[in-house]
Amino acid sequence: MRLFILGALAASAFAAEPKLKEFKPGRFNLFSPEQDVQLGKESADEVRKTMPVLNNAELTAYVNRIGARLAKSKRAGGYPYTFEVVNDPSINAFALPGGPMFVHTGLLASLDNESQLAGVLAHEISHVALRHGTSNVSKANVIQLPAMLGGQMLGNKGGIWGTLGQLGIGLGAQSLLLKYSRGAEQDADLNGAQIMHDAGYDPTQMAAFFQKLEGPNGGDNSKLANFMSDHPTPGNRVKYVNDQNKLLPKKAFSEPEAAALPRVKQLVAGLPPPPPPPKPIAPQTGGGQGTPNPLPSGKYRQHQGPDFVLSYPDNWEVFGDPNSPSVTIAPRAGVVQSQQGSAIGYGLMTSYYFPQDGRGNLQRDTADLVKQLQASQVKQTANAKSVRVGGQPARLTPMESPSPFNGQREIDMLLTIARPEALFYIVFISPESEWAATQKAFDDVVASFQFTK
Ligand SMILES: [Zn+2]
Known part of the structure; x- marks a missing residue:
């Protein structure tokens, strides 16, 4: 009997196959998922005020159709995703906590196919679902953050965003919300590839697109500067995405919007040049010094x-x-x-x-x-x-x-x-x-x- 058990254990140890990894948000996050959504909404309002977000129904609908297919995956975390297009020739896309996502026209212009856009969106969706942005902010502000999150209840009209802004956590490429570690990048690649597979897109196309951007013939590097600083290369993307693909069930991939891409590129090419960036908004000034009272009441x-x-x-x-x-x-x-x-x-x-x-x-x-x-x-x-x-x-x-x-x-x-x-x-x-x-x-x-x- 004893021998039999040992034999069974040994057999199961040797038979152990690599298993598909399920990605979850990290434990250390002082925000609630609802606060991610609130912060994202406030930040998106700020983006719309400071960046040339397009009001082009056809382009926005195209990106939304592809995004919505991906957002249905259970690996997208059920956040209220929205997709908008920014008139900016640099190759970039970014997602705010809780779901608002912005895709630059420069990225649309550089696509070879629909699956590559799905790859970028799935990667960004993964940063949202795995809560990388608010996790960064939480880690950077162990003590102050509970007060910040409390501070929004003080009738501060800036909401969470205003409070974080006062803390010096700025919006945009420099923001802690959008700066990711190499580990977070790899998780976003792998979880994103799983989302692509769920939605019926070929997961290898994400890595292929990133590799095309990073490669020696990757085109104009000045157009890429922000994207690459927000998404540091975590090593050999093609290899680890392909390794994971072997663990995913075989299925046929498709591109339901393939016919729309030439029209999208034509629309982008015909856009007026983006307006010059607005002047930076003057920093808010605070209420000044308070006096420490009242003392505890004793009740x-x-x-x-x-x-x-x-x-x-x-x-x-x-x-x-x-x-x-x-x-x-x-x-x-x-x-x-x-x-x-x-x-x-x-x-x-x-x-x-x-x-x-x-x-x-x-x-x-x-x-x-x-x-x-x-x-x-x-x-x-x-x-x-x-x-x-x-x-x-x-x-x-x-x-x-x-x-x-x-x-x-x-x-x-x-x-x-x-x-x-x-x-x-x-x-x-x-x-x-x-x-x-x-x-x-x-x-x-x-x-x-x-x-x-
Ligand atoms: Zn990334």
């Missing part, structure tokens, strides 16, 4: 998060989606809007941190987060202390940083608790001068804290 109300409860001073407010683990709880005057961005100067933030490797070790995961924070202007000022919170082991790490309140230092007391999925943290923030008056309230918050799941 409390309860906040019920998705997996925890805590009590907070009843003259403070919860900013952000109360069902998200990332919320900012602060007095209105504790959130400072300035030219550098909105910043939380007084209050507390809760969120999860996903350490690079491994999870579940409180000391190591806390050290990992502290290291991330020290890469910005937050510095540890004393050794971490072991404490217990809600019956669980926790660590309290004293840190400090420049306060958004004029010229002051700020205390950032970091409380961390290891959870099976990631490291939960609360940062208590106060200007140094107010710390003594605030510490009692923070102690009360800690004493009230409980996980509910």
Whole structure:
């Protein structure tokens, strides 16, 4: 019997075939998928104000028909995709979080066939479905982002986009939202090839098009500069896409719009030259310095998060989606809007941190987060202390940083608790001068804290 089991195990190990990889969004993202959609909508409005988006029904309908076929794939994540054409001779296409996509006329002019356009769109759809843009922003702003996402609730008329804009996360080719790592590029290629296959397009055409663009005879490089800087080459696209193709079921591919492409190219060639780019919009100026008040009232109300409860001073407010683990709880005057961005100067933030490797070790995961924070202007000022919170082991790490309140230092007391999925943290923030008056309230918050799941 024992021999039989061993034999069966060995046989299954040797018989293991490479399996088609299913791509999923990364775990570390402080935005909800709904916030991706909202951010994308706001950003698309900005694009329409600053770029020559075409009002040509025939061209837009062509790109939309191809896009809609791809968006139906379950690997497209079900986002509300829209496809628009920008009158710009450079070879580029970009997708904003949550689905709005823009294709340059220069890209349409350079197509050999419909499948190549499907390839670019499927690649861009994959960046949306795998949430690469908001994941980048999340990683770049471990501490500030929960406050930013909360800040949109302050009646800031810019919405999420305005708040991110104030943070210095700009739109366009330079934007963090559209800059991808080589790993993200490869995932977008492979997931995109699967989407093409689902929609009946030949997946090899995506890699073929990218290779044509990158190749020595790839044409005018100045037309490609933005595309290549946003989508760094992740190695041998043709090879890994072809390797994956072997794992996909055989099927016949087609190009339902093949007859339309010559007409599309003719329309593009007949367009008037794009207008000169508009002058940059002057940066928004913020509300200036606030004063850190009111102090905690001494009375409390309860906040019920998705997996925890805590009590907070009843003259403070919860900013952000109360069902998200990332919320900012602060007095209105504790959130400072300035030219550098909105910043939380007084209050507390809760969120999860996903350490690079491994999870579940409180000391190591806390050290990992502290290291991330020290890469910005937050510095540890004393050794971490072991404490217990809600019956669980926790660590309290004293840190400090420049306060958004004029010229002051700020205390950032970091409380961390290891959870099976990631490291939960609360940062208590106060200007140094107010710390003594605030510490009692923070102690009360800690004493009230409980996980509910
Ligand atoms: Zn890409």
